[in-house]
Amino acid sequence: MESGLTWEYETLINELTQGMEKAKQLRFHLGSISQSEAPDLLLQRILSSYEKSLSILKWNNGSLGQAQIIEAPTSGAPDSSVTVDGSQTSEELNKNFRDTPKKRKLHPTWTERVRINSENGLEGPTDDGYSWRKYGQKDILGAKYPRSYYRCTYRMVQNCWANKQVQRSDDDPTIFEITYKGTHTCNQCVNPKPASPEKQEQNQTLLMNLKANLRVQTEDLDKKEMPAHFSFPSTFEQENYYFPVSGFVDENNHVGPTYSPLFYSPATPESNYFYQMRDYGEASNLQQHSGGTDIADIISTHASTTNSPIGGMEFSIDPHVDLDPNFPFNQPGFFT
DNA sequence: ATGATTTGACCACT
DNA sequence: AGTGGTCAAATCAT
16 A cells, blocks of 8 residues: 555645746746736646645645655755745745654644735735634744734634634844634634625724834834734635635745735735644543544535535545544635 | 634643 | 743734
8 A cells, every 4th residue: 555655645745846846937928927916826726736635645645644754855846936926945844744653733833924014915805714712912032023822712612623823023124924723623713705895894893903013113112102013803704706815835935916905814914825734642631522534424515615616526535544633624725 | 793813811732 | 941832911903
C-alpha cells in the first residue's frame, strides 16, 4: 500500500505543482500585457485551487504518519514554489508541513498572513465566511500587539471546534497572522446569503474605523484607552463571493499589490493572505465529541458547501487512518 | 433582552 | 515562576 500511495502522491503533487507553475507563468505573461485585473483574479483562483489541492494531499499524507514522501520533494519544485505570486519560494512551507513524528495529528493548524492594504484594501465587505466569537485577548511576550482568540460561534450547538488566533505582525502592522486551529465541522458556519445594503454600509464604516485604528496603533501602552486592536464584530455579514488570494509564501514574502483585497473574516482582515499548515500537536484536550463523525459525512457535508471541483474528487484517503474530521475542506483557504 | 466583546483571573504546561 | 490559552463576569451593542 505504501509504495502505491507514495507513487500516487508524488505523481499528483508533481502534476499539481506543474499546473500551478504554468498558471504562474501565464499570469506573469498576462500581467505584462494586460492591465485588467480580471485575468489576474481568475489566475488567482486557479492558483489557489492548486494550492489547496496540494495542501490536502500533503496534509493528509502527513497525517498518515508516514509523511516522508513530502518532506524531501524529489523532483522539480514541488514544495519550493507554492506561492501565489511566484515572487518567492517557500522554505517555510516545508517547515510547516513537517510532520510531528510522534504525535498523530489532532487538528490541522495553519497560518495565514493577511495584509491590510490601507490604500485599496478595505473596500470589500466580506469575511472568511465563518462566524467567530472572540473569547480572549492576551499580550504576548515580545510581541508589540496582543493576540486575539476566537472560536467558532457554533461551537456549542454544532460541536464545531474551529479556533483561530489573530496576531498582528510586529514588523509590519499591516500584516495579521491568523492561525487556524482545527476546522469547521458545522454546517452553519458558512453563511451564504449576501450582505444587505445596510450591512455593506456598516462595513464601510468599520473599514473607516479600521483605517483610523491602523494609524493610531503605534504604541498601545494605555490599554484602557485602546480600541480592540483591530477586531471586527463577528456580526459581519459574509459576502458570497470569496476571492481566494491564498498562497504559500515565505515568512518574509510579501504578496504583490495586484490582488483584489477583500475582507476575510472578523479580525482577519482581507486579502493577501497566505497560509502555512502543520499538524496541530496540542489540543489533546479537545475531546472527540459526537458519537462518530464519519469521514464520509465530513467529506460530503463539506463538499456540499463548496463549488470546487475538488469536492467531488476521490482522494486516496484512508478513512480510518487519519483524516481529521476537522480537515479544512471548507476553510476559507480551501475550495473557494 | 439577547448576544458579543472585554478583560482580569485562572489553569496547564514548561 | 513565567507564559500562553481559556474562562467567565462585567460591559457593550443591537
